[in-house]
Amino acid sequence: QQPVQSPQAVILREGEDAVINCSSSKALYSVHWYRQKHGEAPVFLMILLKGGEQKGHEKISASFNEKKQQSSLYLTASQLSYSGTYFCGTKGRTSYDKVIFGPGTSLSVIP
Amino acid sequence: SAVISQKPSRDICQRGTSLTIQCQVDSQVTMMFWYRQQPGQSLTLIATANQGSEATYESGFVIDKFPISRPNLTFSTLTVSNMSPEDSSIYLCSAISPGQGSDTQYFGPGTRLTVL
Numbered sequence: 001q002q003p004v005q006s007p008q009a010v011i012l013r014e015g016e017d018a019v020i021n022c023s024s025s026k027a028l029y030s031v032h033w034y035r036q037k038h039g040e041a042p043v044f045l046m047i048l049l050k051g052g053e054q055k056g057h058e059k060i061s062a063s064f065n066e067k068k069q070q071s072s073l074y075l076t077a078s079q080l081s082y083s084g085t086y087f088c089g090t091k092g093r094t095s096y097d098k099v100i101f102g103p104g105t106s107l108s109v110i111p
Numbered sequence: 112s113a114v115i116s117q118k119p120s121r122d123i124c125q126r127g128t129s130l131t132i133q134c135q136v137d138s139q140v141t142m143m144f145w146y147r148q149q150p151g152q153s154l155t156l157i158a159t160a161n162q163g164s165e166a167t168y169e170s171g172f173v174i175d176k177f178p179i180s181r182p183n184l185t186f187s188t189l190t191v192s193n194m195s196p197e198d199s200s201i202y203l204c205s206a207i208s209p210g211q212g213s214d215t216q217y218f219g220p221g222t223r224l225t226v227l
Contacts, residue, residue, distance in 0.1 A: 002153070032216060041203060041218040042154065087153065089216070098144070099216055101154045 001025055003090045005102040012078045012109045020073040020105045022088030031064050031071040032089040032099055035082075042087060045073075078109045113138050113208040115219035123225045124194055131190045132222045134204030139184040141214065144205040145177070148221070154203065160187040194226045 003024045012018055022031060030049050034042040048064035048071060060082075064071045075082055085106050089099040114137040124130050134143065143160040158179055159167040166179035181187040191198050204219040 034218075041220045044215055044217060047215060098156055098159060100156070103153045 002100055003088055003102040005086075005088055005105050007105060008103070009106040010108070012075075012082075012107065014080060014109055014111055015077050018075045018078060018107060020075075020086050020088075020107070021070065022072070022090070022102055023068070023070045024090045024092075026069065026092050028064075028066065028069050028090050028092055029097060030091045031062075032091070033062055033071075033073050034087045034089065034101075035084045036087065036104075037084040075107070078107075080109050080111065083107060083109045112215070113140055113206055113217045115204055115206055115217055117204050117219040117222050119222060120220065121223040121225075123227060125227055126195055128194055129190055129192045130194065130224060131188050132202055132204070134187045134189070134206075134219055136185045136206050138208065140206035141209050142207040143181055143187045144216075145179060145187070145189045146203040146205055146218075148201045148203060150201075157189070157202075160189075191224065194224075196226045199224055199226045 003022050006021045010018055030047055032047050033045040035045055036042040046062055048062055050066040059076045062073045085104040087101045087104045089101045091097045091099050116135050118133045145157040146154040147157055148154050156169050157172045157177055160179050160181040162181045162184055176192055178190045201221045201223050203221045205216055207214045207216050
């Protein structure tokens, strides 16, 4: 079942912060975050495994609340290069389950 | 990490013909997948390419329309058969590279298919 993402789209000025949320109706093994720029392949950002850990990648970090089946992606001090569509992917039950991707959140950073 | 290449990068095909897309990974991976992405849409899983056996298809996708092969651990093909304009899309190969404590899924650059 496809996870839900919010917001659908967001426009930021350089230096502003943003949060993208991802939620699922079923128990999750892991949450995967990707960024895709127009005309390019999705680029892996990070994986969060069940256990409620928080991870960071440059100025982008994420958290995973296993009990609520939710994950949030935090972008701080946004840069123009952060523009793109962010997809969360969820994997249920085991590490061998397939990843199902959410509808995506379009993020535009303007000068 | 894994680097994935796809051929062709794009093609324009006539209705009723078939196109085979090749996917090559630069290292051994545990699992390979094929996704379809319509412009502005999310990634839809077509099937899991199983090495040495028949692919596992998702609901709405059938082997006669999208035959898949995976003869070894680093190579897979997807054929789009008897194409119609509705098959116009971007087709992405993906693979899971085993890691320490977590498996990372990587994507190829995609094949942009236009059916006339």
